[in-house]
Amino acid sequence: GPCNEPCDQKLKCGHDCIGMCGEPCPRQCRICNKHIVQEILFGTEDEPDARFVFLPDCKHL
8 A cells, every 4th residue: 555655667668667666656756757746846946855646637736
């Protein structure tokens, strides 16, 4: 089930998942999709350790 630890799985690109363990992995990569992840977070601020929860029903983070 869900937990409060970062997910330790890898995305298809080989980079670390930005989600939480026990949750579906977001498709966005902190490295490959950096501008998208930053915009989701705070507009232009970058928080390197931020974690996201992917909502599969609506596909939002």
